[in-house]
Amino acid sequence: MILVTGGAGFIGANFVLDWLNQHDEAIVNYDKLTYAGNLENLASLKTDTRHIFVHGDIGDSQKVCKMLAEYRPRAVINFAAESHVDRSIHGPEDFIQTNVVGTFHLLESVRAYWSGLAVSEKTDFRFLHVSTDEVYGSLAKDEPAFSETRRYEPNSPYSASKAASDHLVRAYHHTYGLPVLTTNCSNNYGPYHFPEKLIPLMIVNALAGKTLPVYGDGQQIRDWLYVKDHCSAICCVLEKGRLGEVYNVGGWNEKANLDIVHFICTLLDELRPRTDSKSYREQIKFVTDRPGHDRRYAIDARKIGRELGWKPVETFETGIRKTVQWYLDNQRWVNNVQSGAYRLWLEKNYAERDQ
Ligand code: NAD
Ligand code: DAU
Numbered sequence: 001m002i003l004v005t006g007g008a009g010f011i012g013a014n015f016v017l018d019w020l021n022q023h024d025e026a027i028v029n030y031d032k033l034t035y036a037g038n039l040e041n042l043a044s045l046k047t048d049t050r051h052i053f054v055h056g057d058i059g060d061s062q063k064v065c066k067m068l069a070e071y072r073p074r075a076v077i078n079f080a081a082e083s084h085v086d087r088s089i090h091g092p093e094d095f096i097q098t099n100v101v102g103t104f105h106l107l108e109s110v111r112a113y114w115s116g117l118a119v120s121e122k123t124d125f126r127f128l129h130v131s132t133d134e135v136y137g138s139l140a141k142d143e144p145a146f147s148e149t150r151r152y153e154p155n156s157p158y159s160a161s162k163a164a165s166d167h168l169v170r171a172y173h174h175t176y177g178l179p180v181l182t183t184n185c186s187n188n189y190g191p192y193h194f195p196e197k198l199i200p201l202m203i204v205n206a207l208a209g210k211t212l213p214v215y216g217d218g219q220q221i222r223d224w225l226y227v228k229d230h231c232s233a234i235c236c237v238l239e240k241g242r243l244g245e246v247y248n249v250g251g252w253n254e255k256a257n258l259d260i261v262h263f264i265c266t267l268l269d270e271l272r273p274r275t276d277s278k279s280y281r282e283q284i285k286f287v288t289d290r291p292g293h294d295r296r297y298a299i300d301a302r303k304i305g306r307e308l309g310w311k312p313v314e315t316f317e318t319g320i321r322k323t324v325q326w327y328l329d330n331q332r333w334v335n336n337v338q339s340g341a342y343r344l345w346l347e348k349n350y351a352e353r354d355q
Helices: 010-022 039-045 061-071 085-090 093-115 119-124 157-176 198-207 227-240 257-271 302-308 316-329 331-337 340-354
Strands: 002-005 027-031 051-055 075-078 126-132 180-185 212-215 221-223 246-249 254-256 284-287
Touching: 002 010, 002 061, 010 027, 010 039, 010 227, 027 061, 039 051, 039 331, 051 061, 061 093, 075 093, 075 227, 085 093, 085 157, 085 340, 093 126, 093 157, 126 157, 126 227, 157 180, 180 227, 198 212, 198 257, 198 316, 212 257, 212 340, 221 257, 227 246, 227 302, 246 302, 254 257, 257 284, 257 316, 316 331
Parallel strands: 002 027, 002 075, 027 051, 075 126, 126 180, 180 246, 212 284
Antiparallel strands: 221 254
16 A cells, blocks of 8 residues: 555645545555645545545654554655645744654654565655645746756745755655655646635635735746646656656646636636626735745656656646636535634735735
8 A cells, every 4th residue: 555644635635536546556644634634625535445544743753653564555655744835934833843844754754664674665665755846946037947957946934844855855865775756846726725825715715705815916927737637747756756866747837826817717707607797807906925925936847758758638728627617516615624713814814915
């Protein structure tokens, strides 16, 4: 079997669902269930004995070591992280604890387990670390997209904490020979995306008749990838990736934030028109920018294509339509994640910006 950490979050849950759809091999899913972890994402697996959920923190070495000894996975895929840039600006400590200290403890636990495996199991074992393009910093308008050899220049507490975790993973390969793989992916979107991030927040706010808060001038560029394409890239790297290598993953879909918001409004105008027949664009409001806001990300995904034969299936147009439709069809999921704690976050993040 394989072990995933953070498998109750957005990408992790999509990965678990897709994996069990495509493989017979079981999954142990280890997750702390922070505000971002939601077992409702995995409700369809309630009676599936191939999914084993274990509640815990990647920093809890005792629990992780016990679990590794009990389930003896052939691979560990590390999704667990604090993932929201704005939250890292308001409170960086959790990001250091989970993304840096937690990854370190996880690596130590995995190294101890791996060292004790029989030779053939040791050779076949993999530790795949899921990381982000944000570690490379911000691109100027005409600069080439991030390749795997791009210098690390993280600008937010979130990206700095992910950069630190990437360095630790690399060091465990070079120093201890741990068979690691790292993926650095661009912005994901799709089902089960927590509505604190741009795309789900805009869909949910639009439908609730709330403002659509665009930071700064809305001309920041992100490179969007449908989450299921990210999951297929991870499977591909797990199966065929060269040990110790880094693979950048992206959808060749650079878009300005304001264009994304316009896209969503146009789709909602078609699929769920406002009762007053006006466009959802009327709800757009420009608000104070994010401090240290990276201007542009773009991923050069040629290496994973050339070496491993991976390419995305969805275009932005097909992926965003599926996503908007998913939110329209899953209002109950949205209502359930909008807990008291989530409402407090919205007040904290947007109150200052609205002034
Ligand atoms: P998410 O915030 O939706 O989910 C994170 C999950 O990790 C949650 O289920 C949470 O409960 C769990 N978790 C947090 N701290 C933990 C801990 N200490 N121990 C165990 N579990 C813990 O995040 P996501 O968007 O699904 O991102 C998953 C991974 O992919 C992260 O490492 C992130 O940096 C990376 N990534 C995300 C994107 C993106 O666009 N969302 C893009 C590239 C890379
Ligand atoms: O690039 C990969 C990264 O993408 C991942 O590593 C992160 O985990 C993930 O959260 C995401 O980070 P971003 O900061 O790019 O995503 P977010 O959805 O928060 O914001 C996307 C862009 O939209 C960014 O330029 C900020 C802007 N934005 C965001 C929000 C929430 C707005 O203009 N208004 C908003 O209300």
